[in-house]
Amino acid sequence: MTDDPDTGLRAVIVDDQALVRTGFRMILMSDGIEVVGEATTGGEAVAVVRRTRPDVVLMDIRMPEMDGIEATRRILANDSLRTRIIMLTTYDVNEYVYEALSAGAAGFLLKDVSPDQLVAAVRLVRANDALLAPKITRRLIERFSPRAETKPRVHRDLSRLTTRELDVLRLLATGLSNAELAERLSLSTSTVKTHVARILSKLGLRDRVQAVVLAYETGLISPGE
DSSP states (O other): SSSOTSOEEEEEEESSSSHHHHHHHHHHHTOEEEEEEEEESHHHHHHHHHOOOOOOEESSSSOOOSSSHHHHHHHHHHHTTTOEEEEEEOOOHHHHHHHHHHTTOOOEETOOOOOOHHHHHHHHHHOOOOOOHHHHHHHHHTTTGGGTTTOOOGGGGGGGGHHEEEEEEEHHHTTHHHHHHHHHHTOOOOHHHHHHHHHHHHHHHHHSHHHHHHHHHHHOOOOOO
């Protein structure tokens, strides 16, 4: 696999509804994205992903036998996989957002997403960029609202970040993409990518989604900022 968005992108679709899978498959394939597998349960998803090793998985949250969140945990437990997982749901409920992101999902989309938005999301996470739409980010902020007055313990490694890296992390936590971060901070996109990579390395985080969760958990950014 490669991070070049212009080369072949391989995806797996996981949903217990055949109509949903068919619709997503048609949308992705019409844009040149290869669908290398499908699954109807979390257990099937784990097996299909291990066999096909796709770049991106579209993962439903609510499924029989094993839900999408547990399947995500099991898939990402395999460090040899570089697969990115986008959670899909019809439920605009914040506890699912937090649980999915904490499980390691690279992003979260509602099933009523437009075809263009779906394709853009798949390509975005494949390039290791953020996929936290403003509506979803608000749900994440609401999840941490009760923590605003508890003054959470600051992560011990935050002191290792430079002032600029702290600025990047604060803005990253609001759901901005690399391009948006670059515009906000008057930096080049490549410079932003370097800052993000250094943040993840210094904090020992797998990806930028974990960085978002950490920023709220530690109180680096507070609800309403």
